[in-house]
Amino acid sequence: MSELRFNPLLGEWTATATARQDRTFFPPDDYCPLCPTEPGGFPTEIPAETYDIVAFENKFPSLKRKPSEPVVEDDPLFRVAPSRGICEVIVYSPHHTATLTTEPIEQLYKLILVWTERFRELGEHGFVDYVFIFENKGAEVGVTLSHPHGQIYAYPFIPPIIKKEIEQSKRHLVDTGKCLICSIVETERSFAARIIVENEAFTATIPFFARYPYEVHIYATRHLQALTDLTAFEQRSLAEILKQIMVAYDALFDRSFPYIMAIHQRPTDGGDHGHYHFHIEFYPPMRSATKLKFLAGSEAGAGMFINDTLPEERAAELRSHIKPVFWGEA
Amino acid sequence: MQKSEAPSVKIISERITLPDDRYLIYYTFEVPRLNETPSSAKVEEPEPSEQNV
Numbered sequence: 119m120s121e122l123r124f125n126p127l128l129g130e131w132t133a134t135a136t137a138r139q140d141r142t143f144f145p146p147d148d149y150c151p152l153c154p155t156e157p158g159g160f161p162t163e164i165p166a167e168t169y170d171i172v173a174f175e176n177k178f179p180s181l182k183r184k185p186s187e188p189v190v191e192d193d194p195l196f197r198v199a200p201s202r203g204i205c206e207v208i209v210y211s212p213h214h215t216a217t218l219t220t221e222p223i224e225q226l227y228k229l230i231l232v233w234t235e236r237f238r239e240l241g242e243h244g245f246v247d248y249v250f251i252f253e254n255k256g257a258e259v260g261v262t263l264s265h266p267h268g269q270i271y272a273y274p275f276i277p278p279i280i281k282k283e284i285e286q287s288k289r290h291l292v293d294t295g296k297c298l299i300c301s302i303v304e305t306e307r308s309f310a311a312r313i314i315v316e317n318e319a320f321t322a323t324i325p326f327f328a329r330y331p332y333e334v335h336i337y338a339t340r341h342l343q344a345l346t347d348l349t350a351f352e353q354r355s356l357a358e359i360l361k362q363i364m365v366a367y368d369a370l371f372d373r374s375f376p377y378i379m380a381i382h383q384r385p386t387d388g389g390d391h392g393h394y395h396f397h398i399e400f401y402p403p404m405r406s407a408t409k410l411k412f413l414a415g416s417e418a419g420a421g422m423f424i425n426d427t428l429p430e431e432r433a434a435e436l437r438s439h440i441k442p443v444f445w446g447e448a
Numbered sequence: 449m450q451k452s453e454a455p456s457v458k459i460i461s462e463r464i465t466l467p468d469d470r471y472l473i474y475y476t477f478e479v480p481r482l483n484e485t486p487s488s489a490k491v492e493e494p495e496p497s498e499q500n501v
């Protein structure tokens with residue numbers, strides 16, 4: 119049973135998805151639903167003996183292509199709508215214990231091609247206004263399957279954080295005549311202390327306004343709106359900088375580093391979003407090797423984040439773990 | 449191999465329908481051989497002209 123309920127206090131939709139209570143929760147390694155199906159073995163979600171990268175509709179979706187009608191009546195105050203959309207799982211590799219950090223850079227590059235293809239195809243649906251590609255990594259952020267994978271939510275509306283970024287970008291454009299993220303990149307580059315690593319097409323920084331101690335943003339140098347705008351050179355440059363950040367994250371505390379990775383692109387609602395600027399954000403929950411950053415009273419109850427560290431200091435620490443990447447090392 | 453030398457990769461998809469009507473897409477990738485000439489760079493053979501017929 120799932121439906122969208124509108125929160126009139128915040129002007130936001132919440133999805134109810136009761137079937138997700140029954141989703142697979144840390145199965146034994148022998149029964150991983152994202153592994154290839156071995157001959158004579160138990161049937162996983164993927165009916166093939168091997169694969170490279172796979173995308174499929176989530177078995178426990180929050181949004182459905184063919185949703186059922188809401189169980190409650192629509193009301194002018196308490197609006198309700200069918201939870202129409204698409205939820206996909208992207209399996210990065212057939213290797214159960216791999217992560218994007220341990221996979222060769224070529225796999226990351228292939229994944230960028232898949233993300234691009236999924237964005238293009240899902241965005242073509244008339245009922246999809248926003249395609250959100252993300253990864254939850256590590257039990258600390260609520261992952262229930264350890265096999266390397268990410269997700270895509272194709273929403274029937276523009277989600278609140280993206281909406282806010284669009285509004286702020288528009289405001290900055292009106293005020294200054296410039297793209298907001300182009301301005302951020304220019305300022306971060308001139309200050310330099312918060313830059314983690316750069317290449318010709320992307321800049322990675324713990325931004326001035328970071329909410330999490332190790333929050334990293336990767337900004338495209340060129341003013342572009344989506345993965346589909348990337349040239350082949352930019353696709354490879356993105357693979358390189360992503361790999362460098364992920365390797366540095368794991369090196370920080372000598373462990374597989376948990377994070378939420380969010381790819382922020384233009385909406386697919388047919389509107390003019392030329393002022394928006396493609397970027398990727400990482401929100402790691404760790405604030406030290408042994409301590410987690412929890413969303414507590416101020417963050418959850420008032421929406422104001424308190425960062426216990428200085429971005430300039432954490433950037434220097436993370437930058438010290440950056441290593442060059444090379445293709446064809448697998 | 450440096451990035452600028454990396455050949456373009458072709459993405460190939462194969463879509464199947466699972467028993468519960470969900471779709472699943474297998475992605476595979478074709479890397480052209482390094483000594484292959486990109487199609488855009490292929491040199492066309494000139495049409496025979498009246499002079500060389």
